[in-house]
Amino acid sequence: MYDQTCAATQSAGTSDLEQLIAQVVLKDRRAFALLYEKTSAKLFGICLRILKDRSEAEDVLQETYIKIWHKADRFAVGRASVITWLSTIARNQAIDRLRAKGKPHDDLADHDDIRDLGPTPEQATLARDQKAQIDLCLDQLNNDHAFAVRHTYLSGWSYQQSADALDKPLNTVKTWIRRGLMQLKECLSQ
Amino acid sequence: MTTSLDQRDQMLAAEYAVGALNGDLLTEAQKRYDNDLAFRYEVDGWSERLQPLLDEITPQEPSPHIFGQIQTRLNLVEKPKESWMAWLNNKFMAAGLALGLFVVAAVGSFNLMPIFFAPQAPLLVAAMTEEGQPISARVENNNANVIIVADLEPDATKDRELWLITDASPNPISLGVINAKGETRLDVASETASLIAEGAVLAISLEPIGGSPSGLPTGPVVASAPLVVG
Numbered sequence A: 001m002y003d004q005t006c007a008a009t010q011s012a013g014t015s016d017l018e019q020l021i022a023q024v025v026l027k028d029r030r031a032f033a034l035l036y037e038k039t040s041a042k043l044f045g046i047c048l049r050i051l052k053d054r055s056e057a058e059d060v061l062q063e064t065y066i067k068i069w070h071k072a073d074r075f076a077v078g079r080a081s082v083i084t085w086l087s088t089i090a091r092n093q094a095i096d097r098l099r100a101k102g103k104p105h106d107d108l109a110d111h112d113d114i115r116d117l118g119p120t121p122e123q124a125t126l127a128r129d130q131k132a133q134i135d136l137c138l139d140q141l142n143n144d145h146a147f148a149v150r151h152t153y154l155s156g157w158s159y160q161q162s163a164d165a166l167d168k169p170l171n172t173v174k175t176w177i178r179r180g181l182m183q184l185k186e187c188l189s190q
Numbered sequence B: 001m002t003t004s005l006d007q008r009d010q011m012l013a014a015e016y017a018v019g020a021l022n023g024d025l026l027t028e029a030q031k032r033y034d035n036d037l038a039f040r041y042e043v044d045g046w047s048e049r050l051q052p053l054l055d056e057i058t059p060q061e062p063s064p065h066i067f068g069q070i071q072t073r074l075n076l077v078e079k080p081k082e083s084w085m086a087w088l089n090n091k092f093m094a095a096g097l098a099l100g101l102f103v104v105a106a107v108g109s110f111n112l113m114p115i116f117f118a119p120q121a122p123l124l125v126a127a128m129t130e131e132g133q134p135i136s137a138r139v140e141n142n143n144a145n146v147i148i149v150a151d152l153e154p155d156a157t158k159d160r161e162l163w164l165i166t167d168a169s170p171n172p173i174s175l176g177v178i179n180a181k182g183e184t185r186l187d188v189a190s191e192t193a194s195l196i197a198e199g200a201v202l203a204i205s206l207e208p209i210g211g212s213p214s215g216l217p218t219g220p221v222v223a224s225a226p227l228v229v230g
Helices: A004-008 A015-026 A031-051 A052-077 A082-101 A107-116 A125-140 A143-155 A160-166 A170-188 B007-018 B023-035 B039-058 B064-074 B079-088 B090-110
Strands: B124-130 B134-142 B145-151 B158-166 B173-178 B182-189 B201-208 B221-226
Touching: A004 A031, A004 A170, A015 A031, A015 A052, A015 A082, A031 A052, A031 A082, A031 B064, A031 B182, A052 A082, A052 A143, A052 B064, A082 B039, A082 B090, A125 A143, A125 B039, A143 A170, A143 B007, A143 B039, A160 A170, A170 B007, A170 B124, B007 B039, B023 B039, B124 B201, B145 B158, B173 B182, B173 B201
Parallel strands: none
Antiparallel strands: B124 B134, B124 B221, B134 B145, B145 B182, B158 B173, B158 B201, B201 B221
């Protein structure tokens, strides 16, 4: 349907996404379709990671794009890049769903993949640099702190889920994550 | 800009961005994000900082029909739907719907079809009428069957064919030819079964004996009604 345009923007960077969002603010359906083409796999990956259930993740993905359509004009209010803004909506929707279900955390074994990371093929150099930097900073944290921060963020764990998963008291894990975040901020701003 | 946030609020912003909050604190953070610009900037700063971690997550393709559903929910579906809805004729639809609702009530009170109201899981039904004569449809077996009950005059030269009209498909989908009198049990193809949902429309058109040769409706629509939870 929109293959041609899509191919033309296949290697689109941030500015192309910004252009698309600007058009979506004006209720441009075609731009919305393109935005979906270019970002849905990433956002679906995020939803799936948090919810671990394909049909639920697809449900949340729908809600995510419905929100994007309605709230595109709010994008300019914030200070996030497009992909961060989109990812945040997906993450928040998925986390809301997860919390609403009160779904128990899953086994740590499910997350072994996090410890040995594969390459991130489609990422641009800048993204790789940023990723390398945050990895470097996380490496400087205490292992447990880094682990808790990573999982809380990537898997949508609450403090309680993190505490259960790590088999530590809630307050201990809270302290770890808070300390971890503060150290991370400092490291990344250097 | 963020200097107006005290330490507690800065922490709250970080915890909100990382996604660790629950309950009241989560609600508070959500409200602050929407209404407090300094707080929002602080959260956005964190989201931006953490964003590169998301590159660890392998992108996954959602099912191909998802975008269609999003478009439908947002009412963005273009031409095909409109032309087929026009085919259904707005005036006819309005009258059909009003009559249909009346017929559901009537059928219930006269108890013509007790199974219609059997206490089961929510059942999708459509109450159509052809020139005032009720034609009831109900969906069974996880959408694998559509059962039609009618009491109409048979037509020696035409068959009545049942169609499913849904935003998820650009064209009406044939569900099969129905009997003018009594019950017709139609088997639904599995790819069609997934498209049967509340709000989709059932319609009956007059077609050559044996059904439309083209796979698309050719004759006039004599009845239609939306599927509703019975």
